[in-house]
Structures are given as structure tokens and as C-alpha cells.
Amino acid sequence: MRLSSKDTKKEQKSQNPSMLTVLWRNRYAKIGLVITVAFFIMGFLGPLVYPAPKIDLSQVFAPPSLQHPLGTDYLGRDVLGDIIYGTAYILEVTFLAAFIGTGIGVAVGIASGYFRGVLGSLLMAITDIVLTIPGMILILVVASVVRSGIPLIVAGVLSITAWAGFARAIRSQILSLRNSLFIEEARLLNLSSFHIIFRELMPNVMSYTAINFIFSVQGALFASVGLYFLGVLPFSAFNWGVMLSEATSFGGFLAPSLAFYLISPIAVITLFTVGLIYLSFGIDEVFNPRTRRR
Amino acid sequence: MGIASPSQLAALSQYYYNLIPNQPIYVQYFEYLSSIMRGNFGHSLIYPQMTVANIIATRLPWTLYIVITSTVISFLIGTYAGQRLGYKRGGKVDGGVVTFFTVLHSIPIYGVGLILLFFISLKAGLLPSAGAYAVGITPGLNLAFIVSVIKHSILPISTFILGSVGGWTLGMRANTISVLGEDYVNAAELRGIPSSRIASRYVGRNAILPQFTSLVISIGFAFGGSVFVEQIFTYPGIGQMLVSSVGDGDYPVIMGITIIIIAAVLVSVLVADLTYQLLDPRVRK
Numbered sequence: 104m105r106l107s108s109k110d111t112k113k114e115q116k117s118q119n120p121s122m123l124t125v126l127w128r129n130r131y132a133k134i135g136l137v138i139t140v141a142f143f144i145m146g147f148l149g150p151l152v153y154p155a156p157k158i159d160l161s162q163v164f165a166p167p168s169l170q171h172p173l174g175t176d177y178l179g180r181d182v183l184g185d186i187i188y189g190t191a192y193i194l195e196v197t198f199l200a201a202f203i204g205t206g207i208g209v210a211v212g213i214a215s216g217y218f219r220g221v222l223g224s225l226l227m228a229i230t231d232i233v234l235t236i237p238g239m240i241l242i243l244v245v246a247s248v249v250r251s252g253i254p255l256i257v258a259g260v261l262s263i264t265a266w267a268g269f270a271r272a273i274r275s276q277i278l279s280l281r282n283s284l285f286i287e288e289a290r291l292l293n294l295s296s297f298h299i300i301f302r303e304l305m306p307n308v309m310s311y312t313a314i315n316f317i318f319s320v321q322g323a324l325f326a327s328v329g330l331y332f333l334g335v336l337p338f339s340a341f342n343w344g345v346m347l348s349e350a351t352s353f354g355g356f357l358a359p360s361l362a363f364y365l366i367s368p369i370a371v372i373t374l375f376t377v378g379l380i381y382l383s384f385g386i387d388e389v390f391n392p393r394t395r396r397r
Numbered sequence: 398m399g400i401a402s403p404s405q406l407a408a409l410s411q412y413y414y415n416l417i418p419n420q421p422i423y424v425q426y427f428e429y430l431s432s433i434m435r436g437n438f439g440h441s442l443i444y445p446q447m448t449v450a451n452i453i454a455t456r457l458p459w460t461l462y463i464v465i466t467s468t469v470i471s472f473l474i475g476t477y478a479g480q481r482l483g484y485k486r487g488g489k490v491d492g493g494v495v496t497f498f499t500v501l502h503s504i505p506i507y508g509v510g511l512i513l514l515f516f517i518s519l520k521a522g523l524l525p526s527a528g529a530y531a532v533g534i535t536p537g538l539n540l541a542f543i544v545s546v547i548k549h550s551i552l553p554i555s556t557f558i559l560g561s562v563g564g565w566t567l568g569m570r571a572n573t574i575s576v577l578g579e580d581y582v583n584a585a586e587l588r589g590i591p592s593s594r595i596a597s598r599y600v601g602r603n604a605i606l607p608q609f610t611s612l613v614i615s616i617g618f619a620f621g622g623s624v625f626v627e628q629i630f631t632y633p634g635i636g637q638m639l640v641s642s643v644g645d646g647d648y649p650v651i652m653g654i655t656i657i658i659i660a661a662v663l664v665s666v667l668v669a670d671l672t673y674q675l676l677d678p679r680v681r682k
Contacts, residue, residue: 239621240658247643325505333640369508376503
């Protein structure tokens, strides 16, 4: 088939599209991207335009109205404001936790898969032990000892066990990759381990890493809100988990308009999670050109 | 407690924490390990007359009842639904149902629990909101007790099922679709084998293997989830005990419960490894 020069150009462009273009072409990933970006806008720009919730004891448990689109809480604070002002903290904690967990997972997985021998066996032994510990239980116990709300510390606690399963998966991929022809060629060319790891192996596990990152954000979201709900971490203003906890404790269950106060945090967590899952549907196409639709 | 002599303090720490403080740390550690092997976990700081082993023994059965019942039901529903969906992939029903299960899977377990508690128990008054059985019923093998136990467990069990069935369904759907693409399935169809037999013998048997592996991981998850579910429904299991002892700083109880849960997960991993051989003839030696 002969192509005019214009077609060739077009063809080249569609074969090397940007990450956003690929995500945008996938129906699910498009929805996921919109939801995720919306949460970032809500978290970091929302507090600039939406008034901060104020205590108003004449408005306790008010039903939804124009002034309070989602009603008010047990202190008469605007529920939508509570949600918006709590978003930035959640984003910080969950993305930090995903960075830490995924980072440790990649490092341990590649190191134990590539450098076999004592180091590899030792790392895998530690990983296997961590894998048997139910994550939520250990997180709960450690969080109760640490008792800090600082995002970096909370994120560290949340990643205590999260990295292990991922490290194991990366290791098995590295083990099969290191026997493949292109790695053998790279070794024959006497390329450094640094080059082989970061230029040859990493791109091959990128798609898996990105998907794991997204699921780590989701896991950290459930766990961090859960810790605040259980009251293990120190209470703070504007926090989704504290909202849930207060909705159930301060006589809220008896108030007629509680539904909005209780369901709003659950609904935003669910929406954020759906967005992340949908986004993950398109990630494979970004990093793996072979699975892209033509 | 007033001023105590060093020997009194040592006796107290041995009573509660199961440690002999005058010994070097590695001796303390092995003493602790060996007394755990003998079932001695020390005493609760909040209920000093109760041993930690006693507390766990009265609470563990409730957690096991909820966790095992809900995991089995959820596994069966999800596996069945997932296989049906896998066969109907790409259809109109499939897209809608996948979205439904994705959304269901995206609600945190405490969200599911709070919604059920609020609407079914507190608003509609259909089922009890707290406890494992009604106050005033004597536990034992009588009908009133059993009915009460079942009634009280419907909401916690439903919470677990709703929280996990989406994962089972989506997992089984993906497995079924990948097995359907295998050559031996096409070959079986060409040989004219009835499709019901292909579905059960060729596709189902192979697609269920990864599900079975996740069953083990899900038991560990279920113990984590029991922390939230038991807290929400004030259910007297070890999850609720863990949360309250974390709040009270009751460290002997925290240690005991954590060790028991990890032991339970290890046992289920072992059972799964041993039974996997029965399911998959390829791994038999």
C-alpha cells in the first residue's frame, strides 16, 4: 500500500501519541482521568473559592439547602465544606503512601530478582514474612503507637506491608526478563548493571508499576480514612474519616437528616476509587504500545 | 498502686506482660515465646482478673463464624456470577454489570457497614444493630439462641459479602475470559462436546484455580475487615476487642490478638497449599 507523505505523518503521530492522548482514547480511562483531576482541583483550588465551614449551633443537622448543598453536621458546619477542606490531606497521604509502597516494592523486587544470591534470598525471605501479616491489623497497631497525623508519617505507617506483594510480583517478572535475549545481549555488550536495570528492565515493568501505584492510592485511601474512623489517629478538623466517626458517635444516628452527613464521605471515597480503577484500565495501553487499539 | 518494691514490680510485669524484667533481653524474648507456646499470653491491663487467652477464647469463635461464613458465601456467589459474566462478555448486560460491581467494589467496607446499619437497622428497624445475641437469652443449644445469633449476624455477614463479592466476580470474569481464549476450549468445541460440559469441565475448572489462591489472601483481608465490621455492629469478636484495647493501651491483649490472627492466616495458607494439590493435578508429585 502506498501512502502519501501526509498520511505517513499522520500515521507516525498516531503511533507515538502522548500519554494523555492514549488515556483519552480509552473510554474508561477518560472517565477515570476526569474524576482524578477533579479531586485534585477540589483539594487544592476548592478551599480558595469555597468558604470554610464555620460552627453554627443554630444550624445543627440542617437538611440540604441552597446555603448548605449537603446539609450540616452536629456543630452546624457545612458538610460540602467539610468534604472539600478534607480533600487535600487525603490526597497528600494516599499519594505519599503509594510513592513509598511502590518505591520500596520496585526496589526490593528488582534487587532480589536481578542480584540473586545472598542479597536476593534475604530480601525475599523478609518479603515472604511480611506477606503473611494481615496489613490492616499491623497498621492499626502501629498507628496506635505512633499516634501522629503528619502526612508523611501516616503514609509510612500505611505502607508497612503494602510493598511486599508488589515486590514479589516484580521479582517474578524480573526473573523471567533477565533470561530473555535482549538482556543477554546487553550483558554481552558489557553494559553496566545500572544501564541494564534502569534502561532495559524498568521500562518492561513500568505498566505494572503504574497500575500498582494506582491501587496503592486506593488501598491507602480506604486504610487512612478507616484509621480516622476507628479513632486511632488524633482527630483533626476537616477529615473524611473523622466525619464518619463523628456522624456515628455524636447522637448523629438519631438525627433525621443524617443521611447526607453520613453518606457524603462514603460517596466521595467511592467516587474517587471508581475514578482510580477506571484510570488503571487505560494505563496498560500507555506503557505497552502492543495493547493499544489502532 | 502506691510505691512498690523492685521484686513486686517484677512480679507485676510477669503477671501482665509475661516478661521477667531482670533477665537479659534475649532471655525475656525466649521466655515470652515459650510461654505463648504454652498458651500463656499474660493478663489484660484493663480487666486484670482475665487472662488474655481467656479473652481471645471467648471472642475468637464469633469472628471465625462471621469471617468464614461470609467468605464462603461471597466466594460461591462471585465465582458463579463471574463465570456467567465471562460467557456474556462484550454484551450490553456485561458492561452494565461490570460497572455495577466496580462501584460496589469501590465502597470501603466500613461504608457498606454504616449504610446497612443506618438504613436497615436504625431507620427500618428490621434487624438488631448491636451484639451477637439478644440480651436475656441464655447461650446454649436452644432454638431461641440460635435464631437470635443468626438474626444478629445477618448484617455483619452481609457487609462482608457486599464488600468482597465484587472482587470475586470481576476476578472470575477475567479468568473465564482468558481461559475461553485457550486452544483446548476451541478444540473441545470443534469435537462437539456439549457446551454445558465445556463450561464446567474445561473452563470452570481452570478458571477457578487463581480464585482459590486468592481465597487465602482474602482470609487475611477479612480479619482486617472484621476490625471495622465488628466495631460498627458492636459485635463481640476479636476485631472489636483489638480496637478497644488499642484505645485503652492494653498491650498484652493487643499482642495476643495480633499473634492469634497471624497464626490463623498462616494456618489457612498451609491448608490452601495442601488442598491446592487436590484441585490441580499438575502440581502433584
